[in-house]
Amino acid sequence: MAKTVWTPRWYKLKYHETQTEFLFSPKRFNIAHAGRRGGKTEIAKRRLIRKAMDFKRPQGRFVFGAPTHRQATDIFWDDLLAFVDRSWLKNGLRSISTSYRRVRLNNGAGIEVVGLDKPERIEGPPLDGFVGDEFGNFKSTVWGANLRPALSTLNRPGWADLIGVPEGKNHYFQLAEDAKDKDDWDIFTWETSEINPEEADAALGDLDALTYSQEYGGAFVSFKGRTYYAFNKEMNTPPENERVTYNPNYPLCFCFDFNRIPGNCVIVQDLPAPPWLIQRNGCNRGLISCAIDEIFITQDSHTAKLCDILIKNWKHHRGEVHLYGDATGGAKRSSGVRGSDWDIIKDKFDGIFNFECEYKKANPNVRVRINAVNSRMIAATGFVGTIVDRKCKHLIRDFESVTCDDEGNIQKSDKTSLLTHISDGWGYYVDKKYPFGGGGKYSCCEF
Numbered sequence: 550m551a552k553t554v555w556t557p558r559w560y561k562l563k564y565h566e567t568q569t570e571f572l573f574s575p576k577r578f579n580i581a582h583a584g585r586r587g588g589k590t591e592i593a594k595r596r597l598i599r600k601a602m603d604f605k606r607p608q609g610r611f612v613f614g615a616p617t618h619r620q621a622t623d624i625f626w627d628d629l630l631a632f633v634d635r636s637w638l639k640n641g642l643r644s645i646s647t648s649y650r651r652v653r654l655n656n657g658a659g660i661e662v663v664g665l666d667k668p669e670r671i672e673g674p675p676l677d678g679f680v681g682d683e684f685g686n687f688k689s690t691v692w693g694a695n696l697r698p699a700l701s702t703l704n705r706p707g708w709a710d711l712i713g714v715p716e717g718k719n720h721y722f723q724l725a726e727d728a729k730d731k732d733d734w735d736i737f738t739w740e741t742s743e744i745n746p747e748e749a750d751a752a753l754g755d756l757d758a759l760t761y762s763q764e765y766g767g768a769f770v771s772f773k774g775r776t777y778y779a780f781n782k783e784m785n786t787p788p789e790n791e792r793v794t795y796n797p798n799y800p801l802c803f804c805f806d807f808n809r810i811p812g813n814c815v816i817v818q819d820l821p822a823p824p825w826l827i828q829r830n831g832c833n834r835g836l837i838s839c840a841i842d843e844i845f846i847t848q849d850s851h852t853a854k855l856c857d858i859l860i861k862n863w864k865h866h867r868g869e870v871h872l873y874g875d876a877t878g879g880a881k882r883s884s885g886v887r888g889s890d891w892d893i894i895k896d897k898f899d900g901i902f903n904f905e906c907e908y909k910k911a912n913p914n915v916r917v918r919i920n921a922v923n924s925r926m927i928a929a930t931g932f933v934g935t936i937v938d939r940k941c942k943h944l945i946r947d948f949e950s951v952t953c954d955d956e957g958n959i960q961k962s963d964k965t966s967l968l969t970h971i972s973d974g975w976g977y978y979v980d981k982k983y984p985f986g987g988g989g990k991y992s993c994c995e996f
Contacts, residue, residue: 562588564592571592577733577734579734579737580725580734582715584740584764584766585764587741587743593680594629597660597679598632598633611660616688620682626662637655638652639655671699672698677705683713687720718773722769742765772919774952777922777923777926777948778923786938793840794938795818802873804974805875806875810850811967816840816842819839821833822837826936832932838936839936841941844859852890860897870905872906874977875890877912921980921985943967
């Protein structure tokens with residue numbers, strides 16, 4: 550393109566050595582598994598747009614991809630429009646298709662934003678360049694079944710940058726391992742602390758050690774074994790002569806996971822740290838998540854029965870009550886009772902509790918929820934953010950017994966198992982009130 554006009558979005562960046570190597574990598578395929586807020590997405594955006602601008606063949610096709618269409622749009626679309634000056638467009642504003650999330654440049658190259666939740670979106674015309682963000686969350690078959698073939702047009706080989714934070718030792722890890730022995734691949738990794746030490750230091754106090762290593766160290770770590778590996782009975786339960794007791798001055802939280810067997814609910818309060826916990830933590834950092842009681846029904850349970858027990862035990866509470874739980878309870882499927890689980894709860898509690906429903910419209914990603922729970926247990930700095938009273942024996946059993954495979958997926962032995970359910974209810978509360986990670990656009994450090 551002659552006389553290129555650069556938009557303000559092309560602000561100057563400050564790179565460190567590994568980022569610079571990634572920015573100018575000559576290899577056909579590149580993997581960048583780096584810590585959050587480490588600049589990998591920003592570099593990949595600029596690489597793809599510059600390569601699209603310089604493309605010499607007709608009808609070039611370049612794609613920004615993410616695990617879902619919504620994620621792809623959130624990560625790339627607004628920035629793509631900000632990067633591209635209107636003088637670069639083949640037919641002015643008519644070259645921007647908001648419905649197809651595509652722009653067409655003067656040289657005929659098109660840049661698309663695509664969600665790979667439907668992998669067939671990537672198929673069709675030759676694919677000349679691809680950036681896949683959060684690649685660890687892509688479907689495991691996408692690379693071999695969809696992306697790699699789309700990049701293999703005869704006499705027109707495409708390239709790809711596969712970036713993101715690792716997600717356990719899943720397909721992303723295996724691809725990185727396989728790439729180590731291939732001449733047309735390169736691998737780049739760096740820690741957030743090398744780019745954004747303030748953000749890394751802040752996260753160190755909020756995340757457990759294993760999650761910190763993955764999310765801010767950019768490392769492939771194995772989550773195989775105990776799902777709630779951060780739980781330590783000596784640290785996350787009171788001393789033998791102490792209890793975690795109800796405080797009428799603070800809101801109650803009821804945390805549900807809807808099942809017929811077992812019917813369950815964790816009763817939680819966010820309470821000031823008692824003196825013994827302040828001594829254990831070495832400081833006082835505010836309210837602590839406290840499991841003060843639980844309901845666990847192993848036979849013939851349903852949501853209405855749970856509500857009746859909660860009303861009987863807690864109707865004296867005059868403060869706020871916050872309800873957390875499984876978003877699928879919004880479906881018309883309650884066990885043996887007409888109406889959705891949440892409809893039943895609202896009908897039962899109406900006029901008895903001053904309640905607010907805090908559940909999400911859709912359940913969080915399981916790995917994200919687990920990371921939130923572990924990080925709220927014990928942070929990498931040793932700070933304890935969760936205390937479970939010893940009377941909550943089923944919740945403690947879950948924390949000590951639920952296991953994951955090597956990719957971090959919860960292992961459920963069979964449909965009759967009593968494990969996993971009550972800790973799921975706890976997880977919905979933690980994910981909503983103390984969420985792990987989150988969205989955001991990560992950029993390199995500016996001058």
